[in-house]
Amino acid sequence: MNAKRIGQVLLVPAVLAAGLLAAPATATAQQQCVTGGSDIRSVPWPQRFLAPERAWPMSTGSGQKVAVISTGTGDNPLLSGKVADSTTLAQASGRNASGRPDCMGIGTGVAGVIAAGSAPGIGFHGVAPGVSLLSAKVVADQYVSGGPPKAVDPGLLADAIDWAVGKGASVIAVAEVAREDNAALRQAVQNAIAKNAVVVAATGEPVGSDSPYAGKPTYPGSLDGVLTVGAIDEGGQVVPGASRIDIVAPGVGVLTTYPGGGLGTAAGSSFATGYVAAAAALVRAYWPNLSNVDVVKRLRATTTPANDGPDRRTYGDGIVNPYQAVIDQVSGGRPADLPPLRQKEPTAEEKAIKAADDHATAWGFGAAGIGVGLVGLVIALAIFWPKGRGRRWRSGLAPDPVEYPEDELPQPPAELFGGRAGNS
Structure with missing residues (x-):
C-alpha cells in the first residue's frame, strides 16, 4: 500500500469491534460501512504458511456448497459468480440504514478466505476456489447495541443454519457467535449434523473482565459435534477465545476481500473459521464417501503442531493443514481394547x-x-x-643357571676369558 493510500485509511468503529481494519470508507459517519480495499499484490502470510494450492491438483472443493453465516457478502471481483444463493435474516432499519449487502465486511472477508479466485499479479486467493457459497446475513449494519458484546441473537443463528441445510450446504461456517444457550440453536446444529453437514464455528473474541460474559462459553462453538476454531498470529501465538478450541488457523493480519472491491487486512476467529471451513470442503470433494464426523476427524488428525505454551490445549489439536488433510491416509474406526492376558493352566x-x-x-x-x-x-x-x-x-624343565661369584677387585669378568685372570 503506497503512502497516499495509507493516508486515506479509516478505522471504522463498528468494524474495529469485529477486529477488522477497514480501508477507505465513503459512506456517511452514521452508516460507517466498509466500502473498498486496496490494490495489494503480495502473497499474504497465511498462504505462505498453509500453501493450500498444493492440494489443488487433487481438490479445489468443486461440487461443495459452503455456507457463510456472518454479515452478508458484498461485491468483489475475486468473488464474482461464487455466491450461489443468499438470504438476509437481520435487516437494518431507520433512516441511517446502509442498504448494503455487507456493511461491516466480515462476511465478505470470510467468503474471500474460502473461495476467492486467482487474478494475474495478485498474490491472494481463496483456499478452495472451486466451491459455491451460500451467504446468510445475521448482522445488519452493526452489532445490536445494549446486548451481549460482539454477539448475535442465537435464534438468528439457528434460522441461518436451518436455511443452509435446506440449500444443501455440505460445510457450514458460523463466523458469528451467540453468548447465550438456546434450544432452537441446539436443535439446528443437531439437525445439520444429522444431515451430514460439517459445522465449523468461531470461538468469538474475549470480552473485558468486567463483562458478565467474561470467561463464559460461546455458541454454537460449545455444542457437541461442532468443530470450533481459534485464531493464531503470524508468530504462531494463539488469540484467547471465549469458547473451547478444537483447532486453530490464521486469524491475525489476514489479507482478504473487501466489499466494493480490493483487499485489506482483517483479524478475528471469524476469518480463522473460513480457513478451516475451506479445508473441510477440499476434503469433502476429494473424499466424497466420508461422513461429516470422519471429515472432522481427518482435519484434526492432520494438523501441524502448534507452538508449545503453558497449556497446549489452548491450541486444540494444532494448526489446520489443508494439504495434509486431503492427501494423508488416515485409518478409520477406533482401536479395540485388547482382552486381559490370562495364563492358561497346562x-x-x-x-x-x-x-x-x-x-x-x-x-x-x-x-x-x-x-x-x-x-x-x-x-x-x-x-x-x-x-x-x-x-x-x-621333566621337561630347563636346569637352573650356574652363578659365578663376582671378583672383589674391579677387573673384567672371568667369563670373558674362559676362566679366572690369575690362571692365565
Missing part, C-alpha cells in the same frame, strides 16, 4: 511332554560336555605323548 499331557523335553535337553547338554572333554583329551595326547617319550618321561 494339561497333564502337556506337563509330561515338557518334562520329557527337559530331560532330553539335560541329557543332550551332558553328552555334549562329555564329547568336548574327550576331544580335548585326544588333542592333548596327540601333542604331549611324543614329547614325553623323547625325554623318556623326564
Whole structure:
C-alpha cells in the first residue's frame, strides 16, 4: 500500500469491534460501512504458511456448497459468480440504514478466505476456489447495541443454519457467535449434523473482565459435534477465545476481500473459521464417501503442531493443514481394547511332554560336555605323548643357571676369558 493510500485509511468503529481494519470508507459517519480495499499484490502470510494450492491438483472443493453465516457478502471481483444463493435474516432499519449487502465486511472477508479466485499479479486467493457459497446475513449494519458484546441473537443463528441445510450446504461456517444457550440453536446444529453437514464455528473474541460474559462459553462453538476454531498470529501465538478450541488457523493480519472491491487486512476467529471451513470442503470433494464426523476427524488428525505454551490445549489439536488433510491416509474406526492376558493352566499331557523335553535337553547338554572333554583329551595326547617319550618321561624343565661369584677387585669378568685372570 503506497503512502497516499495509507493516508486515506479509516478505522471504522463498528468494524474495529469485529477486529477488522477497514480501508477507505465513503459512506456517511452514521452508516460507517466498509466500502473498498486496496490494490495489494503480495502473497499474504497465511498462504505462505498453509500453501493450500498444493492440494489443488487433487481438490479445489468443486461440487461443495459452503455456507457463510456472518454479515452478508458484498461485491468483489475475486468473488464474482461464487455466491450461489443468499438470504438476509437481520435487516437494518431507520433512516441511517446502509442498504448494503455487507456493511461491516466480515462476511465478505470470510467468503474471500474460502473461495476467492486467482487474478494475474495478485498474490491472494481463496483456499478452495472451486466451491459455491451460500451467504446468510445475521448482522445488519452493526452489532445490536445494549446486548451481549460482539454477539448475535442465537435464534438468528439457528434460522441461518436451518436455511443452509435446506440449500444443501455440505460445510457450514458460523463466523458469528451467540453468548447465550438456546434450544432452537441446539436443535439446528443437531439437525445439520444429522444431515451430514460439517459445522465449523468461531470461538468469538474475549470480552473485558468486567463483562458478565467474561470467561463464559460461546455458541454454537460449545455444542457437541461442532468443530470450533481459534485464531493464531503470524508468530504462531494463539488469540484467547471465549469458547473451547478444537483447532486453530490464521486469524491475525489476514489479507482478504473487501466489499466494493480490493483487499485489506482483517483479524478475528471469524476469518480463522473460513480457513478451516475451506479445508473441510477440499476434503469433502476429494473424499466424497466420508461422513461429516470422519471429515472432522481427518482435519484434526492432520494438523501441524502448534507452538508449545503453558497449556497446549489452548491450541486444540494444532494448526489446520489443508494439504495434509486431503492427501494423508488416515485409518478409520477406533482401536479395540485388547482382552486381559490370562495364563492358561497346562494339561497333564502337556506337563509330561515338557518334562520329557527337559530331560532330553539335560541329557543332550551332558553328552555334549562329555564329547568336548574327550576331544580335548585326544588333542592333548596327540601333542604331549611324543614329547614325553623323547625325554623318556623326564621333566621337561630347563636346569637352573650356574652363578659365578663376582671378583672383589674391579677387573673384567672371568667369563670373558674362559676362566679366572690369575690362571692365565
